[in-house]
Amino acid sequence: MEKKRFIFDLDRTLLTCNYELVERKLFEPKFKDNTTWLMENIGKLLDEYETIYPRYNDQVLSEYLVNETGLAFTPEIIREWAHTMRSEADTMEDGVIEVLDYLKSKDKSLIVLTNWYGSAQIQRLKNADIFDYFDEVLTGEYQLKPHPMAFLRAIGDYDPRECVVIGDSISKDYNGPRVHGIESILYDKDDVHSNNYVKIKKLTDLKKRY
Ligand SMILES: [Mg+2]
Structure with missing residues (x-):
């Protein structure tokens, strides 16, 4: 079935x-x-949170991080973190504009499905000047990948077979959608994952497929 909706992960x-x-x-x-300990472990802790809980919530995340780290991770710190603009430290992946222009020219619907807070993610997309390409930006305070609701919201009124998810995480972007009959493509620019995955090394490789 022809793909009509392309659902992109944001980070990496x-x-x-x-x-x-x-x-x-x-x-x-x-x-x-x-x-230093926190910086080394925070990615893994957030991954675990996202697997257990269906959405980000300041209070719940605060309690989880206090419990896991023993540090005073107050809801106020979570809120400050959620609003921290990372744009000054962002680089755009190669081929993003080229592939978004291409898919738009083919009249495809483009969506961002990301697990972090919208307060940061939407502004990052705007600062990178790519926000307007997307029909919707779905963020982690409403639903987290790989929970089913995240993918059901992302496909909207489309048939799951008309949608494809593109992202760098095997559990969230690759296996998550497949459980619900949605095709997925692993973005593996460093070629570290097995060739058993349907994967691309460059985003512009999407142009050859669609
Ligand atoms: Mg990612």
């Missing part, structure tokens, strides 16, 4: 952030000597 698929630059600056005054 469209934009890649140097977290050291922004999050160390945010955490260091609060967590002092624990900052």
Whole structure:
């Protein structure tokens, strides 16, 4: 079936952030000597949160992180973090504009499905000047990948077979949609994953497929 809706992951698929630059600056005054340990572990902790809980919520995330880290991760810190603009540390992945222009020219519907808070993600897309390509930007305070609701919202009124998810995470962007009959393509620019996955090394490779 012809693909009509393309659902893109944001982080490390469209934009890649140097977290050291922004999050160390945010955490260091609060967590002092624990900052290095935290920076090494926060990605894994958020991954676990996203697997357990259906959405981001300041209070729930605060309790989870206090419990997991023993640090005073207050809801106020979560809110500050959620609003932290990472744009100054963002680089756009190669071929983003080219592939978005191409898909738009083919009249495809483009969606962003990302797990972090909209307050940061939407502004990052705007600052990168790619926000207007997308019909919708779905963010983590409403539903988290790989929970079913995230994909059901992203396909909207389209037939699941008309949709395809493109992203860099095997659990969230690749296996998650497939469970619900939605095709997915792994973005694996460093070619670290098995060729058993349907994958692309360059985003512009989408032009050959669609
Ligand atoms: Mg990603």
